[in-house]
Amino acid sequence: NAGVMQNPRHLVRRRGQEARLRCSPMKGHSHVYWYRQLPEEGLKFMVYLQKENIIDESGMPKERFSAEFPKEGPSILRIQQVVRGDSAAYFCASSPGTEGLEAFFGQGTRLTVV
Amino acid sequence: GQQLNQSPQSMFIQEGEDVSMNCTSSSIFNTWLWYKQEPGEGPVLLIALYKAGELTSNGRLTAQFGITRKDSFLNISASIPSDVGIYFCAAPRSSNTGKLIFGQGTTLQVKP
Numbered sequence: 001n002a003g004v005m006q007n008p009r010h011l012v013r014r015r016g017q018e019a020r021l022r023c024s025p026m027k028g029h030s031h032v033y034w035y036r037q038l039p040e041e042g043l044k045f046m047v048y049l050q051k052e053n054i055i056d057e058s059g060m061p062k063e064r065f066s067a068e069f070p071k072e073g074p075s076i077l078r079i080q081q082v083v084r085g086d087s088a089a090y091f092c093a094s095s096p097g098t099e100g101l102e103a104f105f106g107q108g109t110r111l112t113v114v
Numbered sequence: 115g116q117q118l119n120q121s122p123q124s125m126f127i128q129e130g131e132d133v134s135m136n137c138t139s140s141s142i143f144n145t146w147l148w149y150k151q152e153p154g155e156g157p158v159l160l161i162a163l164y165k166a167g168e169l170t171s172n173g174r175l176t177a178q179f180g181i182t183r184k185d186s187f188l189n190i191s192a193s194i195p196s197d198v199g200i201y202f203c204a205a206p207r208s209s210n211t212g213k214l215i216f217g218q219g220t221t222l223q224v225k226p
Contacts, residue, residue, distance in 0.1 A: 103214065
């Protein structure tokens with residue numbers, strides 16, 4: 001039973017380019033969460049999605065960031081026109097349902113903006 | 115807003131020693147989670163606590179859910195080099211979701 005799969009593991013983008021981060025949840029999990037981690041800090045919640053629905057995006061920056069979890073395929077976190085401050089590790093977690101408080105995390109995508 | 119404060123921020127101990135760390139908040143939570151993160155990896159769930167006063171073990175790890183529901187403690191007994199990493203406490207922002215608040219972490223280094 002594969003865990004939460006994120007790709008790519010490392011992503012380098014120039015300022016102004018777009019970054020697309022993918023997350024495939026664990027089998028049977030329909031809830032996906034995205035978190036951002038800056039160096040030497042804890043994880044900060046960004047967005048919570050279920051299939052085809054954004055449930056809570058209160059942690060997402062208002063501009064340039066978007067997320068989706070389509071009916072088929074992985075969840076995507078998209079960052080448009082990246083800036084140096086977007087450099088961070090982005091983690092995806094999944095859980096089986098609203099009672100699944102024990103979210104399981106992927107290995108993360110480390111985004112570096114140059 | 116809701117915030118989790120972990121202490122100590124870092125620890126450097128000798129192999130074989132016991133370790134204690136804690137997590138406090140001014141808010142009440144119904145669930146406390148402890149994760150470990152190793153370099154270049156995502157957090158891995160160690161222990162989940164669901165009831166005030168609960169004491170739960172996972173091998174050499176023991177965690178407690180504070181009776182006030184505003185704190186939690188993690189103990190590691192007889193530390194070994196592979197215990198090295200960052201330990202995070204976490205709690206759900208709202209009931210019954212995986213939308214978590216994380217502490218800032220306790221970095222543990224173990225000297226063989």
